[in-house]
Amino acid sequence: MSDQVKIADAGAAGWIAYSIATWMAWAFLCGFVNDKALIYMAAISLACTIPYLGAAVTQLKLGNLAGGVTWLYFGSFFAFASAINYAIGYFAAIYGWALDARILGYEWAILGIVLILTTPIFAKYSPAAATISVIGADVGIACLALVYFGVNLAALSGWGFFVAGLFGIVMAAGGILEGAGMKFPMGKPLIK
Structure with a gap:
């Protein structure tokens, strides 16, 4: 018997949660849905926390610090904190709460700066689809x-x-198929 335990990478589940979170933000920010969607967005974001954290744990156990830490803070802020903030926004509109949402700008500024500064890691070690996705998130954040x-x-x-x-969906499908030994075009790293 071997003392080593093999760990599968749950990164594809993280990419699914990420794609859901980013497309909800897209729909809301572009006005495709209104503030009545916030309570659903809160529930879905809370659910997204689970795959983000699963991806973080497996990436860290596999020795991928950059990927694991990124999934961890995405789970904390893109999912869990966003869930709470969406719910606050929903109920604030109903009950007329006076809020100063500018404080959220500081949260997103820090997340954006960290992601932008670490984007070269993804460009060097991840498929092109991941890098394009992260650059989209850089702009969005x-x-x-x-x-x-x-x-x-x-x-x-x-x-x-x-x-x-969009490119997160490509990464999710690619990660699941790759885990089954099937190839899916995600592109080569953009930096050699």
Whole structure:
């Protein structure tokens, strides 16, 4: 018997949660849904926390610090904190709560700066689809921070999240198929 335990990578589940989260943000920021969707967005974002954390744990156990930490903070802020914030926004509109959402700009600014600074890791070690997705998230998050600070970049943020989610779907499908020994075109790393 071997003392080593093989671990499967749950990264594909993380990509599914990420794609759902980014496309919900796209729909909301571009006005395809209104604030009545926020309570559903809260519930779905809360559910997204589970695959994000599963992806984080398996990536860390597999020795991928960059991927594991990224999935971990995505689970914490893209999913869990967003779920709470969407619910707060939904009930604030009903009960007339006076809120200062500018504080969220600081959260998204930090997330955007960290993701932008670590994007070269993905460009060097991940498939092209992952890098394109992360660049879309870079744009979406940076613009979202500015939206909370009062700059009207909601549409640009939303479309950045659309790109992120689209290529996240490619990564999700590719990861699942790859786990079954099947090839799926995700592209080679953009930086050699």
